Amino acid sequence: MDAALRAEFGVEGEWQIWRRHRIRWAECDMHGHVNHAAYLVMFEDLRVEHWLRVGQGFGEGAPGPVVAKLEVRYLRALRFQDEVLLALRTTGLRNTSYTQDYAVWAGGLAFEAKALLVCVRDGASSPIPGEARGRFLL
Amino acid sequence: MDAALRAEFGVEGEWQIWRRHRIRWAECDMHGHVNHAAYLVMFEDLRVEHWLRVGQGFGEGAPGPVVAKLEVRYLRALRFQDEVLLALRTTGLRNTSYTQDYAVWAGGLAFEAKALLVCVRDGASSPIPGEARGRFLL
Amino acid sequence: MDAALRAEFGVEGEWQIWRRHRIRWAECDMHGHVNHAAYLVMFEDLRVEHWLRVGQGFGEGAPGPVVAKLEVRYLRALRFQDEVLLALRTTGLRNTSYTQDYAVWAGGLAFEAKALLVCVRDGASSPIPGEARGRFLL
Amino acid sequence: MDAALRAEFGVEGEWQIWRRHRIRWAECDMHGHVNHAAYLVMFEDLRVEHWLRVGQGFGEGAPGPVVAKLEVRYLRALRFQDEVLLALRTTGLRNTSYTQDYAVWAGGLAFEAKALLVCVRDGASSPIPGEARGRFLL
Numbered sequence: 001m002d003a004a005l006r007a008e009f010g011v012e013g014e015w016q017i018w019r020r021h022r023i024r025w026a027e028c029d030m031h032g033h034v035n036h037a038a039y040l041v042m043f044e045d046l047r048v049e050h051w052l053r054v055g056q057g058f059g060e061g062a063p064g065p066v067v068a069k070l071e072v073r074y075l076r077a078l079r080f081q082d083e084v085l086l087a088l089r090t091t092g093l094r095n096t097s098y099t100q101d102y103a104v105w106a107g108g109l110a111f112e113a114k115a116l117l118v119c120v121r122d123g124a125s126s127p128i129p130g131e132a133r134g135r136f137l138l
Numbered sequence: 139m140d141a142a143l144r145a146e147f148g149v150e151g152e153w154q155i156w157r158r159h160r161i162r163w164a165e166c167d168m169h170g171h172v173n174h175a176a177y178l179v180m181f182e183d184l185r186v187e188h189w190l191r192v193g194q195g196f197g198e199g200a201p202g203p204v205v206a207k208l209e210v211r212y213l214r215a216l217r218f219q220d221e222v223l224l225a226l227r228t229t230g231l232r233n234t235s236y237t238q239d240y241a242v243w244a245g246g247l248a249f250e251a252k253a254l255l256v257c258v259r260d261g262a263s264s265p266i267p268g269e270a271r272g273r274f275l276l
Numbered sequence: 277m278d279a280a281l282r283a284e285f286g287v288e289g290e291w292q293i294w295r296r297h298r299i300r301w302a303e304c305d306m307h308g309h310v311n312h313a314a315y316l317v318m319f320e321d322l323r324v325e326h327w328l329r330v331g332q333g334f335g336e337g338a339p340g341p342v343v344a345k346l347e348v349r350y351l352r353a354l355r356f357q358d359e360v361l362l363a364l365r366t367t368g369l370r371n372t373s374y375t376q377d378y379a380v381w382a383g384g385l386a387f388e389a390k391a392l393l394v395c396v397r398d399g400a401s402s403p404i405p406g407e408a409r410g411r412f413l414l
Numbered sequence: 415m416d417a418a419l420r421a422e423f424g425v426e427g428e429w430q431i432w433r434r435h436r437i438r439w440a441e442c443d444m445h446g447h448v449n450h451a452a453y454l455v456m457f458e459d460l461r462v463e464h465w466l467r468v469g470q471g472f473g474e475g476a477p478g479p480v481v482a483k484l485e486v487r488y489l490r491a492l493r494f495q496d497e498v499l500l501a502l503r504t505t506g507l508r509n510t511s512y513t514q515d516y517a518v519w520a521g522g523l524a525f526e527a528k529a530l531l532v533c534v535r536d537g538a539s540s541p542i543p544g545e546a547r548g549r550f551l552l
Binding site: 041 | 169171174175176178179196202204205206207208209210211212215261
Binding site for chain 4: 163164166168170173175218
């Protein structure tokens with residue numbers, strides 16, 4: 001992430017994957033703010049992108065990430081058409097699970113979450129595939 | 139909550155508001171499980187019900203609850219058409235904020251969350267109205 | 277449907293399946309009205325209920341309904357917490373497809389749709405199972 | 415739209431606004447296909463883009479588009495991660511309403527809809543602002 005992007009959105013820290021996003025009509029509620037559940041859907045997209053980047057897929061019978069825990073803080077309300085930066089970093093890797101941070105930046109931090117993901121295959125937790133592990137934190 | 143309902147869903151502890159729910163098609167993802175964000179929307183409904191029960195509303199300019207923090211644990215996957223019990227209890231009350239527990243019961247605990255809600259009026263935190271406070275924890 | 281319910285919601289015509297519904301927070305948009313896509317999700321629930329009533333299910337490999345066409349009219353805006361009646365009737369039955377009407381009643385007609393559903397199995401259109409046909413229009 | 419893009423997605427006809435889109439996890443249902451309501455949300459985004467392009471906004475008290483009618487055809491199922499092209503064109507303009515076509519292209523036409531939009535201000539239909547009319551169909 002270059003200095004211009006950091007300055008534009010007030011980003012702090014190091015991040016692994018990021019994406020510009022413009023707040024959608026469907027993400028806003030009657031208050032004119034992004035609904036609290038809509039943030040989670042945004043980061044589902046980044047979690048998918050990470051899983052693909054480490055060479056994994058989502059086919060039938062393939063292992064995939066399932067959310068086991070979330071700690072979420074909503075720091076500032078976002079509004080329709082706001083330009084924001086979504087960012088993800090993987091912070092830990094165990095045998096069958098991993099942890100990620102998610103953040104929305106818009107003139108500083110607007111939202112942050114810590115997630116515990118479990119790798120699941122056919123309904124049971126399953127080791128994160130060896131070929132994926134080397135790229136997991138990059 | 140009577141003993142029969144407790145036994146039917148494996149409920150533990152005391153709860154303030156509860157509601158039977160059958161898992162909807164739209165709540166399930168490609169794995170055939172309830173999507174992690176869909177749980178939050180279910181409890182939005184119960185949070186609204188609590189806010190109405192304490193005599194408050196959602197009109198223009200009225201104070202209303204905004205989610206500030208969430209701690210969520212997904213314990214067991216739920217599937218399409220599963221019969222579950224949604225339950226809410228208010229666990230704390232301060233000047234401008236309150237805390238609630240949310241749980242999904244289905245043969246025991248399947249999902250739980252702790253939420254911090256802030257009472258917001260015209261975009262700023264605002265005291266929880268006095269007439270509501272006496273009923274808040276009942 | 278008895279006369280009291282008809283009078284309460286201003287219902288006209290004959291209907292096969294109906295359900296009271298209170299408009300949810302998540303169904304409303306920034307205008308304070310039910311979002312146009314949210315109506316379709318409400319009727320997904322009734323379509324599922326019809327499919328179950330005719331003795332069919334949604335298991336792996338089972339035939340199931342897929343929406344092929346929709347004609348939708350949004351007649352009056354609905355608001356958060358409005359009490360409405362959702363109604364469905366099956367209007368036609370062919371070998372691999374059927375048609376349904378959907379309506380929302382709230383002091384008269386607020387929404388109506390005509391849908392063409394195709395019975396699909398393993399990605400291809402498939403005959404509606406014989407044991408279901410006799411109950412399809414009841 | 416250049417010839418390469420037309421060829422890539424099998425686009426036919428002339429379009430006013432288009433956007434590449436990769437099918438999201440949240441857009442797919444248990445069948446692994448894009449849910450029928452999710453298409454409508456995609457085109458909400460393009461409708462918003464058109465409204466902004468003609469110089470209009472979505473502020474409090476401003477006139478804005480409301481969906482009055484839809485005719486929708488689902489031609490081919492789309493799957494998670496499919497690359498598609500979303501396209502919109504405005505086909506008619508009256509005093510307080512307009513019509514648009516929406517299409518999803520992916521190796522040819524996968525989805526199409528015709529929409530009637532009404533310009534609404536403070537809950538009542540309202541003339542489409544004069545300064546917008548000249549650019550409406552471009």
